Amino acid sequence: MNFSIEVMLQLTIVIPLLTIVGIILANNRPNIREGITISASILLLFIVTSLYQSLLSGKNVNVFWWDIMPNLSISFSIEPLGMLFALIASFLWLITTFYAIGYMRSHQEENQTRFYSCFALAISAVMGIAFSDNLFTLFVFYEVLTLSTYPLVTHAGTEKAKQGGRVYLGILLSTSIAFFLLAIAGTWFITGTLDFKQGGIFNPDVDKAIAGALLVLFIFGIGKAAIMPFHRWLPAAMVAPTPVSALLHAVAVVKAGVFTILKVCVFIFGLDLLAILPTTQFLLYLAGASVLLASIVAMRQDNLKARLAYSTISQLGYITIGALLATSSGVIGSSMHIATHAFGKITLFFCAGAILVAAHKSKISEMRGLGRQMPLTMIAFFIGSLSIIGVPPTGGTWSKWFLLMGTIETEQWILMVVLMISSLLNIAYLLPIPFHAFFSNPLPEKHDASSSNHESVDLASNVDQSQVQIKEAPWPSLLAIGITTFGCLFLFIYPQPLFDLATAILASGQ
Amino acid sequence: MISHLPILQVIVPLMAAPICLLLKRSQLVWLFSLFASAIAFIISVLLLQQVMTSGVISYELGGWEAPWGIEYRIDKLNAFLLLIISAISTVVLIAAQTSIEKEIPKEKHTLFYILYLLSLTGMLGIVSTGDAFNVFVFLEISSLSAYALIALGQDRRALWASYQYLIMGTIGATFILIGIGLMYQMTGTLNMQDLSQRLPEVAQTRTVFTAFAFVIVGVCLKLALFPLHLWLPNAYAYAPSIVTAFFAATATKVAIYLLIRFTFTVFGLSFSFTTLPLQGLFLLLGLTGIFVASSAAIYQNNVKHVFAYSSIAQVGYIIVGLSTSTITGLTATLLHLFNHALMKSAIFLALGAVVYRLGNVQLSSFNGLGRQMPLTMAAIVIGGLSLIGVPLTVGFVSKWYLLTALLEKGWWPVAILILLGSLLAVIYVWRIVEAAYFKKPLADSVPVKEAPLFFLIPIWLLITANIYFGIDTRLSLQVASAAAQSLFGVSP
DSSP states (O other): OOOOHHHHHHHHHHHHHHHHHHHHHTTTOHHHHHHHHHHHHHHHHHHHHHHHHHHHTTOOOEEEEEEEETTEEEEEEOOHHHHHHHHHHHHHHHHHHHHHHHHHHHHTOSOHHHHHHHHHHHHHHHHHHHHBSBHHHHHHHHHHHHHHHHHHHTTTOSHHHHHHHHHHHHHHHHHIIIIIHHHHHHHHHHHSOOBOOTTOSSOTTSOHHHHHHHHHHHHHHOGGGOOTTSOTHHHHGGGSOHHHHHIIIIISHHHHHHHHHHHIIIIIIOHHHHHHOTTHHHHHHHHHHHHHHHHHHHHTOOBHHHHHHHHHHHHHHHHHHHHHTOSHHHHHHHHHHHHHHHHHHHHHHHHHHHHHHHHOOOBGGGGTTGGGTOHHHHHHHHHHHHHHHTOTTSTHHHHHHHHHHHHHHTTOHHHHHHHHHHHHHHHHHHTHHHHHHHHSOOOOOOTTSOTTOHHHHHHHHOOOGGGOOOOOOOHHHHHHHHHHHHHHHHHHHOOHHHHHHHHHHHHTTO | OGGGHHHHHHHHHHHHHHHHHHHOSHHHHHHHHHHHHHHHHHHHHHHHHHHHHHOOEEEEGGGOOTTTSOEEEEOHHHHHHHHHHHHHHHHHHHHHHHHHHHHSOGGGHHHHHHHHHHHHHHHHHHHHBOBHHHHHHHHHHHHHHHHHHHHTOSSTHHHHHHHHHHHHHHHHHHHHHHHHHHHHHHHSOOBHHHHHHHGGGGTTSHHHHHHHHHHHHHHHHHHTOTTSOTTHHHHHHHSOHHHHHHHHHHHHHHHHHHHHIIIIIITTHHIIIIISTHHHHHHHHHHHHHHHHHHHHHTOSBHHHHHHHHHHHHHHHHHHHHHTOSHHHHHHHHHHHHHHHHHHHHHHHHHHHHHHHHSOOBGGGGTTHHHHSHHHHHHHHHHHHHHHTOTTSHHHHHHHHHHHHHHHHTOHHHHHHHHHHHHHHHHHHHHHHHHHHHSOOOTTOOOOOOOOHHHHHHHHHHHHHHHHHHHOOHHHHHHHHHHHHHHTTOOO
């Protein structure tokens, strides 16, 4: 490909949009439709990788589309943090598509065309967020992402889906309009610009009280980061099909949230200012509380997806803490955690979906002994859990290490303790699942158990457990699980590129 | 020819109205009205161009010199308004014939178009004239035809709504007339420019205060500022759909124009906002209006009522922008005049299409409509998003300007309230979305088809405009800020 970098950068946003056209045209031919999605995601991954290469060779790119209002433009550029986000998102789009094909077909979901179209639109919005050159552009795509994922969350069209969608849209839209927009307008009014700049755009002599208030507005306004008390949308969005949960929790939405927080902390406030704002400490404790409380709530969930959702809230708190610590280890840890958590959590969600499809189980208490039926899935679940907990040999080790270093450097002893307790809690709510799957026998099935679970009833009545047949999810889903699991391990063995990108965030533009 | 444009703007629809009587056949009358309205639109474009390049146009009616004769005075502000009114009128008329076939008995079709054109004449006249008494004359032309138009609605409650509007509107017009009379008594002139020069000499008299109060209250009745809004919801809900689409986008806008004209030009900024407590009053009423009307919109079951209350809330935003009495605030107000006209005409036209297919706009009739009328419903959703103020729609642009204006003033709490107010819009828009996309059609309902082409074309023209002007704000922003600057006497 001989396109200039500028063209390639715009293609990352345009390709998913074009894909939508293709998907709609191929409405009634599923194979062609999914073929289009897969080729588009391969193409996108290819382009993003080439952009990565050009970033490594140190080229600066700026693309200006147009001014919506004077000095408020839609424009894009490439910097390491956005690159990191785009790489993860485009790679996982490809994987999720594979997974979705297996899942959606064996689940015989309806409206698959709408599903794939909205999915592609969401990816386009994610690319826009990742490469945005100013806060205004970011906000525009942030809202597009919210609206494009709404039909995905409510995909089932049932009363429950409607309720979930209401909470989802209600919280995300309200926080972004009431707080985020106000914070943006305030920033624009004080500084006269919204461009992302190394070291921030505020004058060092800005009124600390106002800047502190703006920071609070930003953190609350970026509802996608799910800091308590604005976290309810994440568990509510569980009603969505599993590939959507994967998209929401690992690839697009929550990552867009913490990505935005990192961007705001590093490029709008600047670490120097951030460290001396009066509200930073309060927000750190709030995020810490979010980490702990969410972990505790997660322990009490019996629905696997709900437990994973609360686990996500807790892990997002880690990233927010890292950003607010305002040190280089904090930022490095946070940005690496975006990647490692993405791989870990998507593996877990894929597994949850695979269990649902193959064994029709969604409750953790029903999964005892499941390891004999779905060994591969459960091994993947185990490795994904290790990565979330942050122990070798998985990628989560590195990011948690840097986050911990950040708390020690800044002498935030309380937060350090919070992070360590939370890791223990992670162990407590994640590891028992694969453990019981392999080493426990299923609980005796009650006879009044839901009669729809024919398979599980059959299994339970089968006394001789060694005779259980292996019945895994369809192969495209299994392949996807394999790749993300491998990703978790790979990030441990070879974290160098990730680390380089993360360190480059603070060095870029200087 | 070109020098006569200001009067042609008003004369063309005025003369077209009686000609309709001769044409008789409904189809012909429709085409002719559309033609007349399109000519008015072209004239307004030419006028705007001329004003933007070479400044204020003063036209002396019948050749009588200004303070004595009637002067038509086109500056950036009213050229902008003329464009909004004539453009919306033309686009809405495209759907008129299709819509009234279902809603108005055949023998009244000609009457409908005559009234429509007269109403258009009245609005264009109010905006283009530079004479205070002439304002009253055109106000009566537009109002009287409006009462009759609303009464044409097929629902019997339309008569009552029209009667309500008649009473309130007449009180409003009378108040304005009394105010103008008092001003005439003090200054001996009716020309607005002349008034603005002579009023300061007598500004500190009780008569002028009274005149001011009468004019402002009268105008606020017309523009449905909370708590003078009671006539509006029923008038919008029971009028024929086309009439609602036209009025929702233009009628209150004209009244807001009058408010701006009287407070900024005739009485002067310092008199209106400094000597008299208009600022605090407007801020308070505007904010209360936003919250009361938006909350009321949430509880309506007739979707036309929902958006009628939403219109009252939007007037609140416009008045809050005005209350800042800064250039940015006025720019936000003018921008919102334009943007709100685009949103509401699109939404009400789409509702007209729903009426065409279903016969009513009860919320329960919307169940399952997302599948049956996908294009119409998509238009309502986009219009609703624009109303909420989602980026890339016009609603976002005006909200952004309003926010900036409020922050400029240092009114942070007001800015927060404004944003909270727009969250209420999320709720009332989403009730409709959920009904259309999640609920199953009622058991006894007949499946309907997508709206006819003559509805879809104007609806999507307006929706495209909603998005286009949300992305490319050069035209709207340039004109709005130039008009605001000239009202403040700053040369752009």
